[in-house]
Amino acid sequence: MKHIIIDTDLGGDPDDLCALLLAINSPELKIELVVTSDEHSQRRAKYAKLFLSLVNKEIPVISGATSKSSKKDECFAVDKLISNEYTQIDNDYLVSIQKAIEKNKLTYYVCLGAESNLSEFINKHPHLKDKVEIIIMGGSLHRNRHRAGHNVRCDIKSAINVFNSDWNKRYVLGDVTHKDEILINEKHSFFKKLSSSEKHHLNFVAKSIKYFFNKYHCVFFWLHDPLTVASLIDEKIIKFTNLKLKMNSKGVISISKEGRETLVSESADYKLFWKLFKERISN
Numbered sequence: 001m002k003h004i005i006i007d008t009d010l011g012g013d014p015d016d017l018c019a020l021l022l023a024i025n026s027p028e029l030k031i032e033l034v035v036t037s038d039e040h041s042q043r044r045a046k047y048a049k050l051f052l053s054l055v056n057k058e059i060p061v062i063s064g065a066t067s068k069s070s071k072k073d074e075c076f077a078v079d080k081l082i083s084n085e086y087t088q089i090d091n092d093y094l095v096s097i098q099k100a101i102e103k104n105k106l107t108y109y110v111c112l113g114a115e116s117n118l119s120e121f122i123n124k125h126p127h128l129k130d131k132v133e134i135i136i137m138g139g140s141l142h143r144n145r146h147r148a149g150h151n152v153r154c155d156i157k158s159a160i161n162v163f164n165s166d167w168n169k170r171y172v173l174g175d176v177t178h179k180d181e182i183l184i185n186e187k188h189s190f191f192k193k194l195s196s197s198e199k200h201h202l203n204f205v206a207k208s209i210k211y212f213f214n215k216y217h218c219v220f221f222w223l224h225d226p227l228t229v230a231s232l233i234d235e236k237i238i239k240f241t242n243l244k245l246k247m248n249s250k251g252v253i254s255i256s257k258e259g260r261e262t263l264v265s266e267s268a269d270y271k272l273f274w275k276l277f278k279e280r281i282s283n
Helices: 015-024 043-054 093-102 116-124 126-131 156-164 189-196 200-216 224-233 270-281
Strands: 002-008 029-036 107-111 132-137 169-172 183-185 220-222 238-247 253-255 260-268
Touching: 002 015, 002 093, 002 224, 015 029, 015 043, 015 200, 015 224, 015 270, 029 043, 029 093, 029 224, 043 200, 093 107, 093 116, 093 126, 107 224, 116 126, 116 156, 126 132, 132 224, 156 238, 156 260, 169 224, 183 189, 189 200, 224 238, 224 270
Parallel strands: 002 029, 002 107, 107 132, 132 169, 169 260
Antiparallel strands: 183 220, 238 253, 238 260
């Protein structure tokens, strides 16, 4: 069993919620902590607490670093689903991350959003480096060579700090996740199954997707984050390779002879992913 921390910007793109559910339903993983990133008034943490209550899971949830983007630029679509029950959530995220890591021999830190929490933790606790393996969903080499991805843009300074650190990390790049094979729209059989489900938590996922579609006038999203989590469950799902990379001041990565040796995704087995994902999500 792998002990994991999920660092997520839940409540925006619905793939974060799908990734959380995949991790919950996977016996190969034990979620030690959910910490939110790019926070606005703890709404992401409240949303996480609400969903965990629907699946009857008692997993610690901590409100992480406040968003560095303006209110108008935030990506949060599910205000109407948040319960008033969770009026205040602990926000001592550095202490909570430290405790979660110290109690196990090895912890996988799965970063699915901005790298603010992770960067701050790396700076404060360098002595814990050998107890952590970091998996980051973000960045791309070929898809967009002039603009960093959303997760990086949310906090470029932190992304650069993490990239330049000597901690053990790997990146699941947008070159592998921005693929038609894992694109979801209203006509997709996966979305239709969620919408028609009699299970309350699956219907909640479907509602979250609908709110995202309606708020941002977006008709699709990709399963970036579930693919990232799936790579921890079955290592055959994503093939990684070592490349020498650099990250510039805008958070854009590129191949460079003088760059850092970095483990990045090269390809993915989407059929294997879908087999696993469908089996686990339907539980």
